[in-house]
Structure formats: C-alpha cells, structure tokens
Amino acid sequence: MLNEKVPVVIHNTLEKVFESARLSNSKTDIESFYTELIQSPLYLLSDASDPADNEDAEELAGQGAQSISIMQWYIDLEDGDAFPFTPVFTSQQALDAAKTQMEKEGTEYHGQLELEASTVLQMLVNADSDIMLNPNTSLSKAIDENEIRYMLFPSVGLIEHRGQLQIVGEVLNAGLPLLDVLRQMLSSYSKVNAAYLIDSCRLDFQKSCSDHQFYLGLTFDGTDNADELSRIRSEIFNIHRKIELNGWDITVHLVETGDEMSEYLLAQTSPFYNRSLMSRIKSWFS
Incomplete structure (x- = not known):
C-alpha cells in the first residue's frame, strides 16, 4: 500500500x-x-x-x-x-x-x-x-456492497427520504421468516390493503453505507387509517422478540403519493401481502 x-x-x-x-x-x-x-x-x-x-x-x-x-x-x-x-x-x-x-x-x-x-x-x-x-x-x-447492488441491479434504487440519501431494494427472499410473521400480524387488520418490504441503508457518499433497516410499506383502504397504523407500529416493537433481525430495525411507512419512498415501492416492487377477497367482503358489511 x-x-x-x-x-x-x-x-x-x-x-x-x-x-x-x-x-x-x-x-x-x-x-x-x-x-x-x-x-x-x-x-x-x-x-x-x-x-x-x-x-x-x-x-x-x-x-x-x-x-x-x-x-x-x-x-x-x-x-x-x-x-x-x-x-x-x-x-x-x-x-x-x-x-x-x-x-x-x-x-x-x-x-x-x-x-x-x-x-x-x-x-x-x-x-x-x-x-x-x-x-x-x-x-x-x-x-460498499450496497452501492454495487445499486449499480448492477435495476430494482435497487437511490432515493431521498427524510433529508437523507438511501439505497433501497426489495426483499426477494420468499422464505424469510420475517415475511410470515408480518403476514400473520397484518391479517388481523381489516383496512390494510397491501404491504411491501424493502431493505435500506443510509448513504454518505464519502463514508459509504450505514444504518441498515427494513421499511414496511403499507397501503390502506380509505383515509381513516390512523388507529390501525398506530397499532401496527406498536406491534412492530414485538417482532424483534419473535425473530432474529441481526439488529435491523423495522420502520413502518404509509404509502401515499408525493414522496420518493412511496414512488419507489409502487413502481419497482411487488407487495408480499394483499388482503384477501373474503376479508374485503367482510369489511364492506362490518
């Protein structure tokens, strides 16, 4: 050297x-x-x-x-x-x-x-x-390996979120235990329409990547979702007790128009969870 x-x-x-x-x-x-x-x-x-x-x-x-x-x-x-x-x-x-x-x-x-x-x-x-x-x-x-992923794979994105640059990519491991835990949790919420899961790291161009975490993107039927969103965020704290996440946090993100995170989720990823038709029918008559 x-x-x-x-x-x-x-x-x-x-x-x-x-x-x-x-x-x-x-x-x-x-x-x-x-x-x-x-x-x-x-x-x-x-x-x-x-x-x-x-x-x-x-x-x-x-x-x-x-x-x-x-x-x-x-x-x-x-x-x-x-x-x-x-x-x-x-x-x-x-x-x-x-x-x-x-x-x-x-x-x-x-x-x-x-x-x-x-x-x-x-x-x-x-x-x-x-x-x-x-x-x-x-x-x-x-x-950094995350920067290489961004350059080599079109599904990996560079977005600005809350004033920070982040490299984000869809979690594609269908066998990841976290996905099953999240599906089971979300099935009890009648207004959740779809859920997306991505991994993320904060990019400091001169120092590389840090602060790795998951983002759980959620769409809801209608706009009256504050109560369910709050309860889901509370439940997320318990996820770490059920499954080893190697120190990664899970942050809930409400998917809506106008922010880069939501645009990335909707345009470049697919939901790992969709509310069933039967659940939708039940909610119409509840």
Missing part, C-alpha cells in the same frame, strides 16, 4: 463526475457518478508473473479474482493484523501515478489489467473483497 498520498489530475468524464459527487454530496451528482462508473473501464494491478491480457482477463474474471491474480493492498491495524482490500483505479493515469509511487517505495507489482466496471465489481463482491477507488489519493472512495 502507498504510504504517501498521491494527487490525482482529472483525466476523463468518470473522474470529473466523481469529483463533483464528492464535493456536493447531492443526489443528482451521485447518480451521475454511479451511471458513469458502471459504464467505464477500470484499472487494476496484477501480482501474477505473467498476467493475462485484457481479453483473457474478461473471460477468466467469471472464475473469480484469484484466477487473474488481482493484487491486494493491506492496511496495518492497531492489533498488528493487516486488513486486505483491492485497489481499483479510474484511469490509466491514476494507475500510473500509483505505480510510480510504488516504485519509489520499493513495492513490487507485475502488471496491470483493464476490465469493464461491471465485471470488476461483480467479481470482487462475489469474492467478498473490499474495494477502494484510487486509494490514498486526493480522489479516493471505498465502494
């Missing part, structure tokens, strides 16, 4: 939007960065004595990071251990600057690879490898 911070000169559109996103932390600039990144080539160091050429590397990448000998760097920890990560560069010039500094510090490398971003990100997330763009430079950033 480099010991001295290396300045980065902007050489391409990716680095230009990268710098804008870092400076503004605005949704528009961050979306532009992710869009540009996933369409761009990325540059990596190889520690193989005879590194594959780029065409072979694209094919071998499907077999995993080890198959093309991607070089890792290490951060020394206070307890004496070393934390590994994969350095990834946004231009040939950024990579060359790192190589020059490595030569000054006496750090060996054997070659380089240029791969499409989608290949790099999918390969490294499958390998459970932490990723750092342009590490130890003036234009660096850790790439």
Whole structure:
C-alpha cells in the first residue's frame, strides 16, 4: 500500500463526475457518478508473473479474482493484523501515478489489467473483497456492497427520504421468516390493503453505507387509517422478540403519493401481502 498520498489530475468524464459527487454530496451528482462508473473501464494491478491480457482477463474474471491474480493492498491495524482490500483505479493515469509511487517505495507489482466496471465489481463482491477507488489519493472512495447492488441491479434504487440519501431494494427472499410473521400480524387488520418490504441503508457518499433497516410499506383502504397504523407500529416493537433481525430495525411507512419512498415501492416492487377477497367482503358489511 502507498504510504504517501498521491494527487490525482482529472483525466476523463468518470473522474470529473466523481469529483463533483464528492464535493456536493447531492443526489443528482451521485447518480451521475454511479451511471458513469458502471459504464467505464477500470484499472487494476496484477501480482501474477505473467498476467493475462485484457481479453483473457474478461473471460477468466467469471472464475473469480484469484484466477487473474488481482493484487491486494493491506492496511496495518492497531492489533498488528493487516486488513486486505483491492485497489481499483479510474484511469490509466491514476494507475500510473500509483505505480510510480510504488516504485519509489520499493513495492513490487507485475502488471496491470483493464476490465469493464461491471465485471470488476461483480467479481470482487462475489469474492467478498473490499474495494477502494484510487486509494490514498486526493480522489479516493471505498465502494460498499450496497452501492454495487445499486449499480448492477435495476430494482435497487437511490432515493431521498427524510433529508437523507438511501439505497433501497426489495426483499426477494420468499422464505424469510420475517415475511410470515408480518403476514400473520397484518391479517388481523381489516383496512390494510397491501404491504411491501424493502431493505435500506443510509448513504454518505464519502463514508459509504450505514444504518441498515427494513421499511414496511403499507397501503390502506380509505383515509381513516390512523388507529390501525398506530397499532401496527406498536406491534412492530414485538417482532424483534419473535425473530432474529441481526439488529435491523423495522420502520413502518404509509404509502401515499408525493414522496420518493412511496414512488419507489409502487413502481419497482411487488407487495408480499394483499388482503384477501373474503376479508374485503367482510369489511364492506362490518
């Protein structure tokens, strides 16, 4: 790993939007960065004595990071251990600057690879490898697994909710015990029309993701739903006693027009719970 911070000169559109996103932390600039990144080539160091050429590397990448000998760097920890990560560069010039500094510090490398971003990100997330763009430079950033999901999967969204940027995605695991617990709970509420479940994390572009939680989106028949909504929120507190959620909270969200969370739920996800026809008929005569 480099010991001295290396300045980065902007050489391409990716680095230009990268710098804008870092400076503004605005949704528009961050979306532009992710869009540009996933369409761009990325540059990596190889520690193989005879590194594959780029065409072979694209094919071998499907077999995993080890198959093309991607070089890792290490951060020394206070307890004496070393934390590994994969350095990834946004231009040939950024990579060359790192190589020059490595030569000054006496750090060996054997070659380089240029791969499409989608290949790099999918390969490294499958390998459970932490990723750092342009590490130890003036234009660096850790790439979180949630950010990779956002770039690779169209169903994952970036929304602004309560003044915070959040990466959100539909919970697709049909066998998740939480879904059955929620269905059983919601079946006792006559006005709940449909329910959606998504996972969410708060995005700080410069620091990555935090505050993971579930959002339970609810639609109701009519507008007289305050009592049921309040009771459901109270019941949610008991869910943690029934099922292990790994510390994740569940927040109830009333789905209605005019907010990005509701728009995402209605446009890009499907309800895991719909009130049965029999329940509807009973409510009409109650």
